[in-house]
């Protein structure tokens with residue numbers, strides 16, 4: 001280190017001096033003495049390193065305080081802050097899936113703030129069951145005899161398999177041995193549940209005789225799995241739920257149907273393709289049906305198991321239930337969400353997920369037209385912004401091959417891919433991050449899930465287009 005640099009080091013203010021500077025008022029007021037002093041110490045250390053490396057100017061006390069505030073602000077911004085999901089995937093697992101209905105938000109908030117009768121029967125004053133709040137609703141909406149709730153659908157499958165097939169065989173078609181993503185692979189879940197997997201049929205064709213031949217004294221259950229994220233096409237055959245239920249019944253073996261997304265209503269009334277509902281699966285004779293709370297149902301993360309009373313009772317007695325149960329916040333939100341299904345005519349008004357899925361291309365295209373000029377102004381002359389059509393997806397393994405016609409903004413740059421990547425990074429760094437997708441040499445923002453146009457406009461006004469040029 002040269003002599004000048006060591007002289008400059010001595011000119012750096014002390015922590016105390018920075019704390020007394022006018023610019024330190026803001027970090028002190030907002031973050032308290034300890035956090036402010038810690039951040040100032042880090043900034044002084046960084047400044048010392050910069051001076052040793054030859055930086056010419058010594059920052060003053062105010063400057064260090066401003067830097068400390070910036071550091072505290074950045075650390076204070078939550079990664080869980082709300083963002084604009086403009087990916088075109090409505091139920092995006094990495095972006096938190098379903099958006100909850102206002103009724104569910106209010107119910108969860110109230111349950112957070114106050115004591116609630118979670119496991120307490122208000123009529124008798126005695127201990128109650130935590131699932132009672134949603135059990136009757138689930139039975140009413142699905143036609144099932146009984147119901148229980150666990151952490152998510154993966155947990156629902158795990159506990160159903162463990163309860164019915166621990167140390168025994170679970171029979172499943174080779175065409176349904178799904179991997180959902182992450183570490184959720186049906187064969188692995190079966191192994192952890194203690195069930196021995198018995199695969200029947202082939203990848204593309206499974207027949208009723210394949211199931212019949214596999215059943216024996218060791219069989220604990222037959223599992224039918226919704227092939228959520230893929231479809232086998234061409235020369236195919238599967239045994240439909242109703243027929244499979246007949247086979248299971250004849251052998252006195254329970255049939256468990258993992259529906260995955262699991263919708264409670266016929267989606268064709270909203271212009272989407274018809275998926276079998278949970279009620280259909282029950283009517284087709286499944287002994288248990290498992291499905292998610294935060295996919296098409298539009299509620300919080302949860303796994304529902306509905307079906308025969310004796311089997312639900314056995315599941316509730318499994319010690320795993322205690323480890324997989326849901327908390328009061330989610331139970332409150334689930335109850336409020338399920339109640340909305342009692343009035344299907346107003347469901348799109350009240351359930352955000354359904355409202356977004358039901359938006360028409362024309363409505364979204366009009367929005368794209370309104371937003372195009374502001375987006376063009378925000379990104380600057382280095383980019384061109386055009387309204388475009390896009391294909392939205394439901395996501396989370398619901399109707400995997402179906403897309404919904406949508407509209408949005410396509411942003412292109414003569415600077416090519418790296419300019420688009422830079423823009424995507426800037427958009428992710430906004431106070432309310434904007435997440436699109438890069439496709440066909442364009443950054444595409446599918447506007448299907450854009451609810452608050454005014455918030456979007458004020459957010460993109462914060463883009464630093466000089467940094468992008």
Ligand SMILES: *Cc1c(COP(=O)(O)O)cnc(C)c1O
Nearest residue numbers: 152153154226228260261292397
């Ligand atoms: C999504 C899905 C699961 C897992 O459900 P989570 O609620 O995400 O745990 C299991 N099985 C099928 C068929 C699915 O589609």
